[in-house]
Amino acid sequence: MKIYTGTGDKGKTSLFSGDRISKADAQIDAYGDLDELNSILGALAAHLATEEKRVAELQQIQSDLLQAGAWLATRPDSSATDSLREVTTDQIHFLENAIDRYEKELPQLNAFILPGGHITAAWAHLARTVCRRCERKAVSLITQSMKSQVTEPYQHLLVYLNRLSDYLFVLARHCNRIHGIADKPWKL
Amino acid sequence: MALPINLGNCKVGSNLKTKVATHSAVLLKRKWLSHKSFEIMISSPPGFQFEPGQRVGLSMGGHTRDYSIVSAPQEAELIFCIRSVAGGKLSTLLSVADMGAPVSVYGPHGYFTFRSTTRSAVFVATGTGIAPFCSMTRSGISNFTLLHGVRRQEDLYYANQFQQNAHEYVPCLTAADPLPQKAFKGKVTAYLERHLPSGAYDFYLCGRQEMIRDATLLIDERFPDSLVYTEIFY
């Protein structure tokens, strides 16, 4: 089957819940950014190629992000959400455990650091900032479209994105550490 | 792929929730429905569960292809409606395979399932794209409008079933043969354009990619605020 369908040639696309909406809609904007984040994680994993454990961890996160993206690509009030798998606390714990593991090996931070250093750290910082943008857009989308009450699946999604940014921050520092590069503190 | 919403590189719909497994089955029956299309019945593998509208991967002789299930979940066997494609590997094999031949079944997959709302459902199929709607109607879903686009009358398989259960069943024929009663001469998209009253509907489109593209663009223009679910066969 061809990859192109032609149904999006006039600026509209379909949500998982069947809605035909403008490609400029906030919902498309939000999951588009999640796709961007996922691709950046792919670039980071490519640079970490020899570190099998790190790559496996990133691939798990890439898979989680596809799962999260499906929620952003579905209208919250649609029964199509019944077909979606929720982001679980286990997936959030996976990030938290990794953060704790990395942090144990890292020197304490007493100042802001400049994003960068080793190429892998630079990619991790870039991923972190895109992850924050994803979180901002998800918050805006979820709070606007679910004015009354944010349900548990969406709450978990927000926690996951929040934790992922922290994970990417410590991963960046870890990448510098294993490559023998000291994080550069911010000096005025 | 079931509901081709494009998450960047990923067409969602392969699998988000259901457990997918590989099952073994055997070919039990084959019945020709027209010159080119036939129905096969295979044993339903133990523990195999699906929702009406879903598809599976069928595998034989090293070839695997997707097929939508025609039968309803409560039926004892799995039924498929297959077009014998000229030079096509698996469809040809399935058209001649001996009864009792082993078939591997992967799945179920997909999200082309019926979601009940307050709006009217319009099912649009071309050719064997009728398959998922068969499973739905055999499962008790009724009151929909169904357009079935085919070349000739002989390809209107399952017409009886739909005449009973559909609110409206409209065969759309493109060949120049004499028209059966209540049939429309032309493509399904022409019928949508000329005869479906304006409004918002839940559209379910299944079959050829060209039809799905043309119908979707037409729906955007003529039936805004409708929902559109699609299943592209080829």
Ligand SMILES: Cc1cc2nc3c(=O)[nH]c(=O)nc-3n(C[C@H](O)[C@H](O)[C@H](O)COP(=O)(O)OP(=O)(O)OC[C@H]3O[C@@H](n4cnc5c(N)ncnc54)[C@H](O)[C@@H]3O)c2cc1C
């Ligand atoms: C989600 C999904 C569900 C499907 N369900 C069905 C089904 O219920 N019944 C069914 O017959 N097919 C169905 N198909 C198509 C099926 O998967 C195969 O593509 C088809 O049987 C041809 O396989 P083949 O090995 O014989 O041909 P191949 O050797 O793979 O050659 C493929 C050629 O066949 C053409 N082709 C594919 N399907 C058709 C068709 N139905 N009519 C005319 N030309 C076609 C393609 O354009 C291509 O040129 C489905 C496909 C998808 C993606």
